[in-house]
Amino acid sequence: MSAVPPQIDTPEIMVDADALRRNIERMAAGVAAKGLALRPHAKTHKIPEIAALQLAAGAVGLTVATIGEAEVFAEHGAADLFIAYPLWVTERSGERLRRLAHRARVAVGTDSAEAARAMGAHLAGAEVEVLVEIDSGHHRSGVTPEQAVGVARAAADAGLRVAGVFTFPGHSYAPGMPAEAAEAERRALAESARLLAEAGFDVTRVSGGSTPSALLTEAGPTNEVRPGVYVFGDAQQLELGRCAPEDVALTVAATVVSRHEGSSDVPRRVVLDAGSKVLGGDRPGWATGFGRLADVPEARITGLSEHHATVVFPDGAALPALGERLRVVPNHVCVAVNLVDEVTVVSGGEIVDRWQVAARGRNR
Amino acid sequence: MSAVPPQIDTPEIMVDADALRRNIERMAAGVAAKGLALRPHAKTHKIPEIAALQLAAGAVGLTVATIGEAEVFAEHGAADLFIAYPLWVTERSGERLRRLAHRARVAVGTDSAEAARAMGAHLAGAEVEVLVEIDSGHHRSGVTPEQAVGVARAAADAGLRVAGVFTFPGHSYAPGMPAEAAEAERRALAESARLLAEAGFDVTRVSGGSTPSALLTEAGPTNEVRPGVYVFGDAQQLELGRCAPEDVALTVAATVVSRHEGSSDVPRRVVLDAGSKVLGGDRPGWATGFGRLADVPEARITGLSEHHATVVFPDGAALPALGERLRVVPNHVCVAVNLVDEVTVVSGGEIVDRWQVAARGRNR
Known part of the structure; x- marks a missing residue:
């Protein structure tokens, strides 16, 4: 679900x-x-x-x-x-x-x-x-x-x-x-x-x-x-052990738009419609990928284009279906929020509000 | 000048x-x-x-x-x-x-x-x-x-x-x-x-x-x-040899806000007020830094925070003065433009127009 x-x-x-x-x-x-x-x-x-x-x-x-x-x-x-x-x-x-x-x-x-x-x-x-x-x-x-x-x-x-x-x-x-x-x-x-x-x-x-x-x-x-x-927490803080998965308060909802079982020379992967223009492109050298899937800890975001996240799954882990909607935890939440004009606020699985990112882009 | x-x-x-x-x-x-x-x-x-x-x-x-x-x-x-x-x-x-x-x-x-x-x-x-x-x-x-x-x-x-x-x-x-x-x-x-x-x-x-x-x-x-x-061209295209310095049509104007002559354990550097929230955070493994200075090819942007670019200068190259204004070429221009609501158009050193980034943030 x-x-x-x-x-x-x-x-x-x-x-x-x-x-x-x-x-x-x-x-x-x-x-x-x-x-x-x-x-x-x-x-x-x-x-x-x-x-x-x-x-x-x-x-x-x-x-x-x-x-x-x-x-x-x-x-x-x-x-x-x-x-x-x-x-x-x-x-x-x-x-x-x-x-x-x-x-x-x-x-x-x-x-x-x-x-x-x-x-x-x-x-x-x-x-x-x-x-x-x-x-x-x-x-x-x-x-x-x-x-x-x-x-x-x-x-x-x-x-x-x-x-x-x-x-x-x-x-x-x-x-x-x-x-x-x-x-x-x-x-x-x-x-x-x-x-x-x-x-x-x-x-x-x-x-x-x-x-x-x-x-x-x-x-x-x-x-x-x-x-x-x-x-909010983010994937960096998760990987540094400074927050737990249940502490993560911000995720990017994304859809599986491309799905590939892979072969000997091509990775087993799905592509999500959340790229660097909503997740942010930060990736410190020690991070395991360009963010994490909130509900599939074994997956790795190995590539990030502006509108594509390439998510590689290990053998044995089921690939999500085309059209399935997943939550992505950005690596660095500060730059993700700065990419959108508003965010959707949810509680108990329901939308309860929308908040404007009022100071977005105020770089000077 | x-x-x-x-x-x-x-x-x-x-x-x-x-x-x-x-x-x-x-x-x-x-x-x-x-x-x-x-x-x-x-x-x-x-x-x-x-x-x-x-x-x-x-x-x-x-x-x-x-x-x-x-x-x-x-x-x-x-x-x-x-x-x-x-x-x-x-x-x-x-x-x-x-x-x-x-x-x-x-x-x-x-x-x-x-x-x-x-x-x-x-x-x-x-x-x-x-x-x-x-x-x-x-x-x-x-x-x-x-x-x-x-x-x-x-x-x-x-x-x-x-x-x-x-x-x-x-x-x-x-x-x-x-x-x-x-x-x-x-x-x-x-x-x-x-x-x-x-x-x-x-x-x-x-x-x-x-x-x-x-x-x-x-x-x-x-x-x-x-x-x-x-x-526009960008620092990636420059370093790939797919554009020349004079082809670069988009730069980020930045000010030197911090300046350090360095020592044996601290790099010789200046800090600019252009960080990842205006340059974008993309850095492929082969790039020499997080963008380039348009007019100082020997400098290297070794670190990028949200509002700071750390620019290291080799011995012998003069450090720019505090308050000096420099132009930075982003690594990946597509993500830089997506961070601002409008751009300033210049010609011959004069401002001639301002253009809205009308499709900024249109991720879906």
Whole structure:
């Protein structure tokens, strides 16, 4: 029996409202029990209804990646927003930030004296807090704890209010890495917070966390975590062991459009009508495929085109029939949601709502 | 000097109108010189203005991947559409196809007797042609030339008009493969067309081609090619040697937001504000990175997050300054365009237009 309601045309993103609520409550309770504040990353879902559930469950505010995302969530009532990104502020984006700061408490990231000065030039007098980004081992943006003091001084000299530090332990997204990344994050945040305090800064915000590491984080000096993916789960989190199959709250409904029993030189496979334009194309080297079938764990998505997923089945596993409707768990849920304008909300196998992905495509 | 006009906020997709026209004209002339019909794949651009340029240059019609894309281009005047996809037709999608067939000449793909019967059940009496999909070595959808006869018979028995065969040589997208894939395509199409003709079918459409193989295709029995990417070019085509740097007509304008001279254990890099949510996350194993910098060929995009591109520079190459604006060539242009609602059209360094990506997200 298909878990896809008959009213749905494929491919379509379905959100399981019950699993979603459980995920939101579990993370809220787990983070609260550690004495940490939870500031979920809303880039994962981009959906105001989900942000409202997170805030109702005790989140202190939202994390976003861009000014555009912040604008959307502020329009929908979010009162405390952290743009966890090293913004290069221009005259035009500075004007948007100033308007945003009239509606909500706003903090932004920075990781260089130059960016802090550009920010100061365009934000003078605005109520925007700055957090210095620390590189805790991911080697993307961010500075060392020692460099953070210079960045903070430049920000203060440019007239900005430095509130603390943040990091993103992106290297936690790999097998065996969450614990090591969480420890690297703890050390980097503790050291940078200590150096900033020694340099005379009033360090009130020490922010870390990702879905793999959030529940491994302990309070002090870290006082906040910013997981995103936990609301939905995805195939990466499943394969990292950071969520269970029953926790997966977002799947892509797909139809079998092509079916091949295979031969000695051609794989035994079906093709689904969900490709990279609805699943997203992310595939880390350690993943077993381009996503997973929710109800057939032994199948592997070995190829992904824009509108085709090629799913290979082992000998002995029955190939699904043509026209059969299956649920696919995307590898990386944040990029899947960003491909659609709305999602279908289901509960107990019935469609209960449709939600707009209001911040979809807000890349700047 | 930046090639990004000052009015543009980053990240933003820019289309170079002059390179675009040259690409459209070159492919039209090259295909016409071979005596082939050109039916460009519009999933690459999803933009009615570009479809109009292709048709004005002599394209016989458009290829699309979904009924939704076909609907958008039909609304904008396209009169001849091929949905080059093995559709599983339901009552609802059948109704949409019937309406579409009142506006435009419509053909669809099929690769099984079951799918052909489902199609026949919902399209009886509609003017929709069917092309049988052949697997010419990509091993995604499609059947062998021998199996094609059975599929065609099932389609005819279901009341459908079988017009011919098509294939997609997806394995042409790899180094050294275009010529081999083009030859495999030629053989598969010739054999299937011959078998269908022997079985009594009037084979009028024999359709192949992709951007890497289109200009390697010869007429007879193949009479049509369906390249898509050639309108823009992308980093994959650059690295396959199928386009030159000056042919690239689509780039993503990005700003340097983070800059690190590096050390013995940390790479020398900058971070751009264009991540996978505007570039797309595709990276085949043979690609040198997640896209290329248009003006710095020696740089490598070694990491891509949703809003960050990590660009590593070799020793000796100057790191761009913070705030500098650069142009990024996406790896796979079809998925990049699908991430934005509109693109900025530039010519001679000036903004001349903005085009809506009218068929963005039309996955079904």
